[in-house]
Amino acid sequence: MGVPEEYWVDFVAFKFEGSTGTWWKRIRQMYDVENMAWEQFEELFNEQFFPQSYRGEKAMKFMGLQQGDMSVREYEAKFNELSRFAPFLIESEHIKCLKFERGLKSAIRRSLVALRLRVYSDLVVAAICVEHEHFAYLQSKEASGRTPKEITGKTYIRGKVVGEHPVVVVAIREMEKVDPTILSATIVGS
Structure with a gap:
């Protein structure tokens, strides 16, 4: 699709609904998501939805x-x-x-x-x-x-x-x- 890397977080978060949307609202309150790197987003997302044990x-x-x-x-x-x-x-x-x-x-x-x-x-x-x-x-x-x-x-x-x-x-x-x-x-x- 060719989305520049600096927009990856916004692009993915735009589709969040339900419990994922609620989680994202909490993250936006706790972190500066405007400047969030993809790696940081991925780490936070994985910790929430794919725990280490999984x-x-x-x-x-x-x-x-x-x-x-x-x-x-x-x-x-x-x-x-x-x-x-x-x-x-x-x-x-x-x-x-x-x-x-x-x-x-x-x-x-x-x-x-x-x-x-x-x-x-x-x-x-x-x-x-x-x-x-x-x-x-x-x-x-x-x-x-x-x-x-x-x-x-x-x-x-x-x-x-x-x-x-x-x-x-x-x-x-x-x-x-x-x-x-x-x-x-x-x-x-x-």
């Missing part, structure tokens, strides 16, 4: 977050929601990627680990692509009447084999749209 609970949930039965998109949404309560755990993009990657299902994580993606958005796109290919593979096996099984694959980066491991991905064509030099994955065996 934030601590959410931070603990983030620390133990695993994909489990969620889709990658659902896992990403939960990851982003809970990470707000533990920004100290993902201070850099690299650490954020490691945390996200370690929480993925092993079938997806194994296909991504050799890529060493350290841009969060690229990692999420790659994980979604791997998940889609995984489901397509399982559906094709089911449709052909064969029982799905793990197969041995090789992951190639820039034409070189960087690892052999069990994979369930036939190809990751969508990832090549992100950066065609990063990845070319194929299955060798069935």
Whole structure:
């Protein structure tokens, strides 16, 4: 929307109603809100509406977050929601990627680990692509009447084999749209 930072507090407070509006009236009586920095506003707001015990609970949930039965998109949404309560755990993009990657299902994580993606958005796109290919593979096996099984694959980066491991991905064509030099994955065996 492009609201200049010095107007953020006014912009947000304009929408307050009910108990939030009442709280804001009290804050305006106690503080110079005309010159209030966003950080101060955020701290006061969080203390009122997200007590430390609540934030601590959410931070603990983030620390133990695993994909489990969620889709990658659902896992990403939960990851982003809970990470707000533990920004100290993902201070850099690299650490954020490691945390996200370690929480993925092993079938997806194994296909991504050799890529060493350290841009969060690229990692999420790659994980979604791997998940889609995984489901397509399982559906094709089911449709052909064969029982799905793990197969041995090789992951190639820039034409070189960087690892052999069990994979369930036939190809990751969508990832090549992100950066065609990063990845070319194929299955060798069935």
